[in-house]
Amino acid sequence: MARNNRRKYFLLNEENPLYPYLYLLPYLTLFIIFIALPILESMRISMYDWSLIGPPPRYVGLSNYEYIFTEPTELFLHSLKNTVQYAVGAVPLFVVGSLFLAIAVDAVKRWKGFFQISFVMPMVINVAAISIIWIWIFDPTTGLLNYYAGLIGLPPQNLLGHEETAMWTIVAVSFWWGVGFPFLVYLSGLQDIPQTMYDAARIDGANAWHCFKDITLPLLRPTLLFISVMQIIGAFQVFGQVYILTGGGPYDSTRVVVQHMYLTGFQYFEMGLAAAMAWVLFCILIVFTLIQFRVFRFGERLEY
Amino acid sequence: MRKSLRVIVVAAALALLLVLGSGIGSAKVTIDFWTLFTGPDGRVMGELVERFNEEHPDIEVVMQILPWGEPYYSRLATSVVSGEAPHVAICHDYMIPRFASTNAVLPINESMLEVLELGEDMFYDAVWNNSGSYEGVRYGIPLDFHGFGVYYNVDLLHEAGLSSEPDALPVTGDEFVAALMKMTKDLDGDGTIDRWGIIAPLDWFRAWSLWAGVWQNGGDFLSEDKTRSTWNTDIGRKALQFQVDLIHKHKVMSPELSVNPFLAYYQGQAATMISGVWEVLGAEAAEGLNYTVGNHPLIGPEKVYAIGSHTFVLPVQAKRDAEKERAALTFIKWILDNNLDWVKAGQCPSRLDVLEVDEFRNAPYLLPQRTIAEQGAYGRYLPKIIPWSRVQERIVSGIEAALLGKKTVEQTLADMDREIDAILARGR
Structure with missing residues (x-):
C-alpha cells in the first residue's frame, strides 16, 4: 500500500499529487527570482552600510535602524507622520467615498455606463500626467481653479503651496485619480448580492437604510476588507503624485515615507538606510493588515 | 538535387559575406x-x-x-x-x-x-x-x-518708465528692488497686487540665489575644511533676509510659491523671473513675449556668481x-x-x-x-563634497520655511546649520 502511494508521484497524469504544482511552477519561479529573493536580500542590505559604488558593503548590524530614528534631521519620522496624515485623509475617503459612488451608480437607471466610465477613466492615465495637469489647475497665479474662483468672487488660493492645505489637496487629487479601482470592485460586489434579498426585506417593511445596514454592508464584508487593506497599503506607499505635485514641500510638509526612502537610496546613495526604512514600513503595514483582519472577522462565514 | 546544392552554395557565400x-x-x-x-x-x-x-x-x-x-x-x-x-x-x-x-x-x-x-x-x-x-x-x-539671470518683460519695463538697454538694467540688489517696485502693480485698483515685480522662483533656484548672496557678501556657508555649516552668520542672515524682504517688506515678489512659476512670467503676470540660462529656449518659444536678460543681481560688494x-x-x-x-x-x-x-x-x-x-x-x-x-x-562652483544633494535639499527646504513665514530668518539658518552639520559628519 505504502509503495503504491509512493508510485503515485511518478505517474505522468493527473493522478499525480504534484500535478497542480506543475502549473504553479512558472509563476513561482519568477516570483522567487524577482520578488522573494530580492525581498530577503533587502533585509540583508538593511544591515549593511552600502553606497552602491565605492567601498564594498560593510556589516553594521542594526545601526541603520537606529540611525533612521535618531538622526538630527528626523526626516524619516517626519515623513512617516506625513504619510499617516495622508492615510487618515485618503483611506476613509477611498473606502467610504467609493462605496457611496458605487451604490449611487448601481442605483441609477440611465447613463449607467457613462458614470462607470467617468469614474474609472482617470485611473488609466499615467500618474505623472495627472499630476502635471493638476499642477496647472492649482497654480496660484495662472491656474484654472483661481480663474474660476475669481469669477465667483473668491480670493485666489494656493492649495499646494501651504502646509495647511497641501496634503489634503494631494488626497483629493489621489481620490479623483484612484477612485476607479475600489469603485469597480464595490460595483461588482453589489451586483453579486441577489435582488431577491432586497425584495424580501421590502415586503417585510424594511426601508433603504435597513437594507443598506442589514443586507448590503454585511454581504459586502469581504469586499470591504479587501478594499480597506488595499487602501491602507496603498496610502502608506503613496509617492508618485506627491513627488510631482509638491516634491515633498512646502518645507517637507508633504514629504512621504516612500519618497524619503527613494531619495535616501537613489539620491543620497545610502542603500542600507533605505532598505531599513522599507522594512520598518513593512512591519507597520503588517500590523495594520492584521488589525483589519480582526476587525472584519475575516474567514467567518455569513449566511442568510 | 542540383537545386539544393545551389541553395547550399548561396548560403555558404552569404555566410562568408557576413563573416567578412x-x-x-x-x-x-x-x-x-x-x-x-x-x-x-x-x-x-x-x-x-x-x-x-x-x-x-x-x-x-x-x-x-x-x-x-x-x-x-x-x-x-x-x-x-x-x-x-x-x-x-x-x-x-x-x-x-x-x-x-x-x-x-x-x-x-x-x-x-x-x-x-x-x-x-x-x-x-x-x-x-x-x-x-x-x-x-x-x-x-x-x-x-x-548661471542664473533675470528675465525681464521688456514691455513692462517700458511701461514702468525703465530702460531695457543692457547697460541700464539693475546690477545691485538695491537697484533690482527699486525696479521691481516700479513694476509691481495693482492694475484693477482693488487693493491687491495683480502684477508682480518678480514671480517667486522655483525652489532650488532660490537656493542658488541664496549662496550667491553669501559669496557676494564675502562669506561662505561651509567652513574652510568643509566639516561645518556656517549659514547662521551676519552674512547668511543678510542673504536670506534679502529674499524674505522681497515678499514681506518690499512686497514685490509673489508670496505664493509654485512648482511651475514660469507661466506667470510668460503670460505677463509677473514682470521678471530669475532662471537659468537654459530658460532661453522657453522664453524664445513664449508667444508674444518681448524679453531681455540681465545678470543676476549682486546683493553684496563682491562680484561673484554661482555657476x-x-x-x-x-x-x-x-x-x-x-x-x-x-x-x-x-x-x-x-x-x-x-x-x-x-x-x-x-x-x-x-x-x-x-x-x-x-x-x-x-x-x-x-x-x-x-x-x-x-x-x-x-x-x-558649489563646494565639492560627497553628500552635496542632501545638503542642498536642506537649504531648499529651509528657504521655503523662511519665505512662508514659518520660521524666522535666524531660526531657519540655525536649523540649517544643525542639519547640515549632521550630514557633513556622516559624510556620504
Whole structure:
C-alpha cells in the first residue's frame, strides 16, 4: 500500500499529487527570482552600510535602524507622520467615498455606463500626467481653479503651496485619480448580492437604510476588507503624485515615507538606510493588515 | 538535387559575406554616451552626435538620454558596478565628488589631455580648474557652464518708465528692488497686487540665489575644511533676509510659491523671473513675449556668481580598452570644438574662443547666453563634497520655511546649520 502511494508521484497524469504544482511552477519561479529573493536580500542590505559604488558593503548590524530614528534631521519620522496624515485623509475617503459612488451608480437607471466610465477613466492615465495637469489647475497665479474662483468672487488660493492645505489637496487629487479601482470592485460586489434579498426585506417593511445596514454592508464584508487593506497599503506607499505635485514641500510638509526612502537610496546613495526604512514600513503595514483582519472577522462565514 | 546544392552554395557565400562584413565592421569603434538632456537640449546633442558620426567613419557614438536627477546618477552608478558603464557620460560638477571618491570615473591625466588638445588658456579659469576636479585631481572636462539671470518683460519695463538697454538694467540688489517696485502693480485698483515685480522662483533656484548672496557678501556657508555649516552668520542672515524682504517688506515678489512659476512670467503676470540660462529656449518659444536678460543681481560688494557645469566623464569599465578610450576622447574634443552649437541649447560656452565668434556676439537668440557668459570670469562652483544633494535639499527646504513665514530668518539658518552639520559628519 505504502509503495503504491509512493508510485503515485511518478505517474505522468493527473493522478499525480504534484500535478497542480506543475502549473504553479512558472509563476513561482519568477516570483522567487524577482520578488522573494530580492525581498530577503533587502533585509540583508538593511544591515549593511552600502553606497552602491565605492567601498564594498560593510556589516553594521542594526545601526541603520537606529540611525533612521535618531538622526538630527528626523526626516524619516517626519515623513512617516506625513504619510499617516495622508492615510487618515485618503483611506476613509477611498473606502467610504467609493462605496457611496458605487451604490449611487448601481442605483441609477440611465447613463449607467457613462458614470462607470467617468469614474474609472482617470485611473488609466499615467500618474505623472495627472499630476502635471493638476499642477496647472492649482497654480496660484495662472491656474484654472483661481480663474474660476475669481469669477465667483473668491480670493485666489494656493492649495499646494501651504502646509495647511497641501496634503489634503494631494488626497483629493489621489481620490479623483484612484477612485476607479475600489469603485469597480464595490460595483461588482453589489451586483453579486441577489435582488431577491432586497425584495424580501421590502415586503417585510424594511426601508433603504435597513437594507443598506442589514443586507448590503454585511454581504459586502469581504469586499470591504479587501478594499480597506488595499487602501491602507496603498496610502502608506503613496509617492508618485506627491513627488510631482509638491516634491515633498512646502518645507517637507508633504514629504512621504516612500519618497524619503527613494531619495535616501537613489539620491543620497545610502542603500542600507533605505532598505531599513522599507522594512520598518513593512512591519507597520503588517500590523495594520492584521488589525483589519480582526476587525472584519475575516474567514467567518455569513449566511442568510 | 542540383537545386539544393545551389541553395547550399548561396548560403555558404552569404555566410562568408557576413563573416567578412562583420570583419569590416569591427574596424569601427563603438562607444556608448549617456546624457541627461531630456529637453530640447537632448535634440541638439543628438544632432551633434549624428554629425560626429558622419565625420568619423571609424567611430560610432551611441547616445542614450536618461532622465536627469536621481535616476540618472543611480543608473550611472549601477552601470559602473555591473561593469556595463557607458564609455563617456555627462556629469554635473557637484556629482563629481561622489563618482571620483569611489573611483567610478577615470582621472583625466596629462596624456589624455594631449589627445584632447585642450588646455587651461582655452577656458575660463574657474570653469577649467574647478568644474571637474576633486581633491586636486581632474575627472571631468567642462562641456559648458550655466548661471542664473533675470528675465525681464521688456514691455513692462517700458511701461514702468525703465530702460531695457543692457547697460541700464539693475546690477545691485538695491537697484533690482527699486525696479521691481516700479513694476509691481495693482492694475484693477482693488487693493491687491495683480502684477508682480518678480514671480517667486522655483525652489532650488532660490537656493542658488541664496549662496550667491553669501559669496557676494564675502562669506561662505561651509567652513574652510568643509566639516561645518556656517549659514547662521551676519552674512547668511543678510542673504536670506534679502529674499524674505522681497515678499514681506518690499512686497514685490509673489508670496505664493509654485512648482511651475514660469507661466506667470510668460503670460505677463509677473514682470521678471530669475532662471537659468537654459530658460532661453522657453522664453524664445513664449508667444508674444518681448524679453531681455540681465545678470543676476549682486546683493553684496563682491562680484561673484554661482555657476555650474556639465562635464564629460569617463566611467570606469570592466576592462580598460585603449581604443575605446581614445575614441571617447576624440568625441569629447570634437564636441568642444563645436562648443557654439551646444551653446544654442541654452548653455554658456566653456571655451573662450566662442566669445569671439560673430554669431555669439550678435545673434538675438543668444542674448541670455551672452549676458550670463559674463559670469564665467567671476564664477564660483558649489563646494565639492560627497553628500552635496542632501545638503542642498536642506537649504531648499529651509528657504521655503523662511519665505512662508514659518520660521524666522535666524531660526531657519540655525536649523540649517544643525542639519547640515549632521550630514557633513556622516559624510556620504
